[in-house]
Amino acid sequence: MRNPRNDTASVKAKKQAVDGPVRRCILSGDREVRDGLIRLALSPDGEVLPDVRAKAPGRGAWIGVTRAELEASGGKLKGALSRAFKTGDIRIPEDLGARIAEQLQRATLDRLGLEFKAGNVAIGGDRIQEAGRSGRLHLLLHASDAGEDGARKLAQAWRVGLDEEGSGRKGLTLPIPRTILSLALGRENVVHAGLTDAKAAARTREALDRWLHFIGPDSNPRPCETLSQGASALPSEASDDERQTEGL
DSSP, X not given: OOOOSSSSOOHHHHHHTSOOOEXXXXXXXXXXXXXXXXXXXXXTTSBEXXXXXXXXXXXXXXXXXXXXXXXXXXXXXXXXXXXXXXXXXXXXXXXXXXXXXXXXXXXXXXXXXXXXXXXXXXXXXXXXXXXXXXXXXXXEEEOTTOOHHHHHHHXXXXXXXTTOTTSOOOOEEOSSOHHHHHHHHTSSSOOEEEEOSXXXXXXXXXXXXXXXXXXXXXXXXXOTTSOOOSTTOOOTTOOHHHHHTTTO
């Protein structure tokens, strides 16, 4: 699996440390822990549909490739699916990759929302800095249009709390703007979020890794050292009042 550019352990190393059912990717042949793969299911009328939560009844097929690899697989995909479902009467939607990406994003944001409701997520610059400096921060996330200064300050607080100054540890910039992150948490103008519980961070990271792996390197989160140029990003010449709305 491709590893997102971030400061945490690799996806593959983490998978090896986690017990669980193992499944085989029908395209690559690689065997991975089931929770790191994506399940495809067959509808009653023969349409192949994503089942990222692995809840649909019946036989399933598992993939561990990126969206680009999936969409470039051509006829190999249909043959692999026919063998997995034991029928040639299947229909693959042209937007299967987009549907999978959408479900993975929703699963990740739903997980983040659940952790927020459980009190495991800090938002707002002051709260995240406090959690970071006290050593209670386990995962730091930024919207794609977060400003450079705010992200840097929070990362610095995190490193101080872990006694890792100079380590280069920083948060992960998500491939979604603040509008989407805010909606997921049910709050206004959420630019940064910090997981303050280790198990909650692991659960969130699992969903996040699977999403980031599938959407591939072209959609990989940008390092926080550069200001995002997204549609909602604040320009570098923004006023101090505008920058305060970033949450830090």
